[in-house]
Amino acid sequence: MEAARFVTSLPQPIVLVGHLDTDGLCATAIMARALERLSIEHSVKIVPQISTVFLKKLSGGASYIFLDGGSTHLKSLSELFAEPVLIIDHHAPGGEPAEKHFLLNPLLDKLDGSREICTATISYLLAKELDVANGDVAHLAVVGTIGDAHEKGGVIGPNKEALDEALSSGSVSIMMAPRFFGVFSKPLTKLLASSHDLKVPGITKDYHGSRRLLQELGIPERDGTNKRTYA
Structure with a gap:
């Protein structure tokens, strides 16, 4: 996969910039595990929202991988980052990436980013391209799928592929139960x-x-x- 070659070609250290929601956190965790297995120096930064103001504050001297965000800020990324940047996202792109930037987005391949594949699943598929051993984090793709409510009406597409692999490995199981959001935080x-x-x-x-x-x-x-x- 071209994206896998792009990752291994990035100058180190690499900063993973993940969106602060379930899908973004899982996508970031998956990619962090993949980089760790390759002994690639990296760090993680989690943000509530990617904005032009935030992008301007990012320090230089590193390569960046944006997860579950960045597609709507391609112009700002092009203007602010001359170095190679990888954007892994399932939201609709707002323009074209810079020549040195790589946009990994399922919408470019006619996949439904609101039902078939979340960012965690994209990250998971990329991680497996980097090392088949990363198949052991399929459960994180499943969590990302549910976090973005892609399971409503049944899990389909690449999300289903990740679910099947997680079920086969025994890292997840299916049971009938009502869904509650906020079990740790809501009264x-x-x-x-x-x-x-x-x-x-x-x-x-x-x-x-x-x-x-x-x-x-x-x-x-x-x-x-x-x-x-x-x-």
Whole structure:
């Protein structure tokens, strides 16, 4: 794969710039593992959002790989980075990359970046091109798939390929359960009320109803000084 050759040709050290969401974090973790296996010097920087202001603040003296962001800032990247840059992203590109920049984006190959492949899966496929041993991180591609809600309606495309490999290796398993977002951060009352899968009259979209349920079950709303969470 051309992208794999591009990665190994990048001057060291390499800075991985990942988007602060599930897909971005998983994509960055996968690529970090791949570089580690190749003994390529690298560091990681996680950002809530890539912006022109942020790009201007990045220090020189390194090569950059942007994960789950950068496609919409190709012009700024072209103006600010004369050195080779790799952009791994599934969002719609805003223009053309500079001559020395490499854009790895499924939309360029007619793949649906909103359903078939997330950035974590792109990173996973690239990692396997770098070293087949990186097949052991298929589960991270699955987490990225779910984090970007690509599993709704069934996992398809390259995302399905990563899922099948993760299932075969035993790193993930499938079970029927309602999805909850915020199991570590949301108060239990809010978590129950805001579930998209759990449709219970008087509780779903009803904070007071979920609070009454916990009271009836004898479950304290607080765990010491903190509001009780699911996990």
